[in-house]
Amino acid sequence: MYVIGTAGHVDHGKSTLVEALTGINPDRLAEEQRREMTIDLGFAWLALPSGKIVSIVDVPGHERFIKNMLAGAGGIDAALLVIAADEGIMPQTAEHLHILDLLGVEHGLVVLTKRDLVDDEWLELVAEEVRERLAGTTLKGARQVAVSARTGAGLDELKQALDGLLAKTPTRTVERGVPRLPVDRVFTVGGFGTVVTGTLLDGPLALGDELSVEPDGLRARVRGLQTHGQKVERALPGTRVAVNISGLPVDAIRRGDVVTFPGTLQPAEMVDLKLRLVADAPRALEQNDALDLFVGAAEAGCHVTLLSSDELAPGGEGWVQLRLERPLAVARGDRCIVRIPSPSLTIGGGRIVDAHPRRHRRFRPEVIKALETLERGTPAELLAQAAGEDGPIEWSRLRERSGIAATDAQAALDEALRTGQLRRLDLAGDGATVAADTLLIAQSAWTRLAGLIDATLAAFHKRSPLRAGMPREELKSKSGLRSPRAFNEVLQLLEHEGTVAAGEQSVRLPDFAPKLTGTQRATVDRLLRDFAAAPFSPPARQEWEAAGADLTGYLIESGQLVRVSPDVLFSHEGYTKLVEWTQRRLDEGGEVTVATLRDQFATSRKYALAFLEHLDERKITRRVGDVRVKY
Numbered sequence: 014m015y016v017i018g019t020a021g022h023v024d025h026g027k028s029t030l031v032e033a034l035t036g037i038n039p040d041r042l043a044e045e046q047r048r049e050m051t052i053d054l055g056f057a058w059l060a061l062p063s064g065k066i067v068s069i070v071d072v073p074g075h076e077r078f079i080k081n082m083l084a085g086a087g088g089i090d091a092a093l094l095v096i097a098a099d100e101g102i103m104p105q106t107a108e109h110l111h112i113l114d115l116l117g118v119e120h121g122l123v124v125l126t127k128r129d130l131v132d133d134e135w136l137e138l139v140a141e142e143v144r145e146r147l148a149g150t151t152l153k154g155a156r157q158v159a160v161s162a163r164t165g166a167g168l169d170e171l172k173q174a175l176d177g178l179l180a181k182t183p184t185r186t187v188e189r190g191v192p193r194l195p196v197d198r199v200f201t202v203g204g205f206g207t208v209v210t211g212t213l214l215d216g217p218l219a220l221g222d223e224l225s226v227e228p229d230g231l232r233a234r235v236r237g238l239q240t241h242g243q244k245v246e247r248a249l250p251g252t253r254v255a256v257n258i259s260g261l262p263v264d265a266i267r268r269g270d271v272v273t274f275p276g277t278l279q280p281a282e283m284v285d286l287k288l289r290l291v292a293d294a295p296r297a298l299e300q301n302d303a304l305d306l307f308v309g310a311a312e313a314g315c316h317v318t319l320l321s322s323d324e325l326a327p328g329g330e331g332w333v334q335l336r337l338e339r340p341l342a343v344a345r346g347d348r349c350i351v352r353i354p355s356p357s358l359t360i361g362g363g364r365i366v367d368a369h370p371r372r373h374r375r376f377r378p379e380v381i382k383a384l385e386t387l388e389r390g391t392p393a394e395l396l397a398q399a400a401g402e403d404g405p406i407e408w409s410r411l412r413e414r415s416g417i418a419a420t421d422a423q424a425a426l427d428e429a430l431r432t433g434q435l436r437r438l439d440l441a442g443d444g445a446t447v448a449a450d451t452l453l454i455a456q457s458a459w460t461r462l463a464g465l466i467d468a469t470l471a472a473f474h475k476r477s478p479l480r481a482g483m484p485r486e487e488l489k490s491k492s493g494l495r496s497p498r499a500f501n502e503v504l505q506l507l508e509h510e511g512t513v514a515a516g517e518q519s520v521r522l523p524d525f526a527p528k529l530t531g532t533q534r535a536t537v538d539r540l541l542r543d544f545a546a547a548p549f550s551p552p553a554r555q556e557w558e559a560a561g562a563d564l565t566g567y568l569i570e571s572g573q574l575v576r577v578s579p580d581v582l583f584s585h586e587g588y589t590k591l592v593e594w595t596q597r598r599l600d601e602g603g604e605v606t607v608a609t610l611r612d613q614f615a616t617s618r619k620y621a622l623a624f625l626e627h628l629d630e631r632k633i634t635r636r637v638g639d640v641r642v643k644y
């Protein structure tokens with residue numbers, strides 16, 4: 014699923030376009046949400062010719078646009094820059110383009126709207142102007158499509174163009190760690206309580222998850238989840254979600270808060286970043302200037318410390334520390350925008366490299382050097398990178414491979430585990446000490462591995478619907494995990510998470526149970542009747558073989574028949590009676606022979622012998638000459 018944001022000057026036809034594409038009027042969503050019982054997400058979606066589903070976020074209002082563009086680390090996959098063909102580039106067009114550029118949005122289309130109002134010659138002039146303006150931005154060379162919502166002209170071409178664009182756009186539905194949901198709306202829905210919406214980042218969110226709302230650290234729980242108006246049990250990162258939260262009143266949460274797991278996100282009071290100023294900023298930035306910082310769906314006033322220069326000129330770039338007027342729930346790596354308060358204007362942006370810095374002194378080469386190192390990655394990130402896409406790796410080997418200093422290793426590991434970039438396979442819990450041979454795995458590799466095992470088991474169940482589960486060895490070889498220890502720990506963890514049910518011999522999906530067809534049921538019933546009719550002289554091999562290996566295998570695996578030798582099966586009941594009688598006799602100090610057993614149960618020598626040999630194997634009896642005694 015992709016999230017697309019619309020950008021462009023007011024009245025250039027954004028809402029009309031979204032409605033023409035999706036049939037959903039974004040302006041009416043707020044009202045619908047109040048009326049409907051379902052949780053509405055406040056955004057529209059459509060299926061493209063390829064079948065891809067895209068969400069279109071069209072937020073009216075300029076400030077809201079900026080926050081929306083920012084929701085998370087560039088919360089959109091691609092942008093639609095909407096420009097009315099009759100007016101061309103206007104001030105907000107230019108500013109939105111700056112923002113897309115500062116946020117590093119590389120995928121986008123230009124939509125020239127109101128095609129019906131201009132002639133071909135005019136359209137070509139506007140297209141040329143736009144081409145020139147895009148040059149030197151992240152959207153350079155973006156395709157332009159002219160449409161008219163009034164006549165419908167160009168809409169099909171636009172959908173095709175979106176498909177073409179998204180085919181080249183990587184999805185962000187990758188799991189990198191703990192989920193974060195920058196809240197862009199909070200409201201109540203009658204009978205449900207508090208609902209928040211946003212674009213989910215970094216990790217999946219599931220029903221029942223324990224939550225905290227930052228920066229205030231309030232505790233809550235996921236009571237309901239929706240994406241696209243559909244109830245789901247688990248939402249994936251990269252998608253628009255609505256979360257019904259239990260435990261908090263609506264006024265406890267504000268737009269800009271971040272919903273995440275408790276203890277994983279510490280609010281920032283200062284942030285360090287390399288700030289880039291737009292080339293047409295009205296003036297240079299000076300030490301201690303007041304700015305407005307926008308990160309995710311949040312906003313805060315701040316003051317700037319220029320760390321390596323007296324001023325930052327338009328078009329320039331430099332390291333800064335921003336001192337926030339109130340704590341914000343932001344994380345390293347988040348993209349941000351800064352605006353000057355008056356005239357209120359976007360002047361720059363960048364990517365946060367440290368969300369919990371110390372207060373820096375200016376003009377210190379060692380500070381700049383440390384920031385430049387940090388730009389390449391924190392020790393925790395370097396660990397997660399080193400773990401990479403490979404399977405589980407022992408802590409001692411990972412530490413070596415990452416090349417991080419021994420003194421940083423423990424803190425880096427704690428951080429990587431806390432933020433979910435790495436996970437440990439043993440069930441010791443995140444707080445427990447990690448030993449040199451503790452197995453660790455990068456979150457992304459874990460997601461892939463868990464997905465592979467899930468798919469392998471699903472395919473197995475489909476292929477062998479009567480088997481209780483996939484043999485462990487077979488699953489192990491499919492999983493690509495060579496080490497038995499790693500495989501066992503992976504299974505234990507998956508079982509702990511409730512994604513598989515692992516038995517001694519086989520593994521299955523938790524909700525799978527063998528299911529017989531009508532004819533199979535009839536055959537099984539007939540066979541079991543035959544076994545029940547003569548529990549101690551059960552049907553001969555050719556009789557049950559005629560029912561098929563699948564069905565007898567199923568009856569044995571499910572314990573309804575017991576195999577004592579390749580040729581002899583007993584019903585569960587018959588077998589139990591034989592065992593009980595033999596054991597009682599042995600307990601009373603007696604012996605058992607083939608003949609006594611045969612006479613007692615009026616069976617044949619063949620069955621009595623097979624049964625007693627089976628008891629020898631099970632170490633219940635021991636053979637001494639012609640008699641069996643207690644083992």
Ligand code: GDP
Nearest residue numbers: 023024025026027028029126127128161162163
């Ligand atoms: P937004 O502020 O960018 O969301 O713009 P709207 O979608 O509200 O459109 C602004 C105005 O332009 C409305 O009066 C629309 O009816 C009109 N409009 C939108 N698209 C077209 C179009 O393709 N042709 C014409 N002639 N008018 C349009």
